[in-house]
Amino acid sequence: MLVLSRKIKESIMIGDEIEITIVAVDGDQVKLGITAPKNIDIHRKEIYLSIQNENNEAIKSEANLIDNLSTFFKQNK
Known part of the structure; x- marks a missing residue:
């Protein structure tokens, strides 16, 4: 497992088409924004x-x- 540290509004890329952005952190809850092609189920x-x-x-x-x-x-x- 790859473990990365990111701050709010920072992202990681999976391949060339999937971007995961940290939208918010509230206590032990992290909200993620995911940008990916429509043909990929999330x-x-x-x-x-x-x-x-x-x-x-x-x-x-x-x-x-x-x-x-x-x-x-x-x-x-």
């Missing part, structure tokens, strides 16, 4: 993990559906 980590979990559950559900349909058609030949 989520808080807990939301990102929730989306990944839902996607994995959907894949499992689709696999079960395909297995069930396969079994159904094999039984009804």
Whole structure:
């Protein structure tokens, strides 16, 4: 993990297109501004993990559906 110190209104760059700016610091809370191309999804980590979990559950559900349909058609030949 790279750890950087930044002050309010200072930024870091990720590649050529993503800029993260420190907007405010209030106690233990830091507000970030993120400038990135529209095709890049930006989520808080807990939301990102929730989306990944839902996607994995959907894949499992689709696999079960395909297995069930396969079994159904094999039984009804």
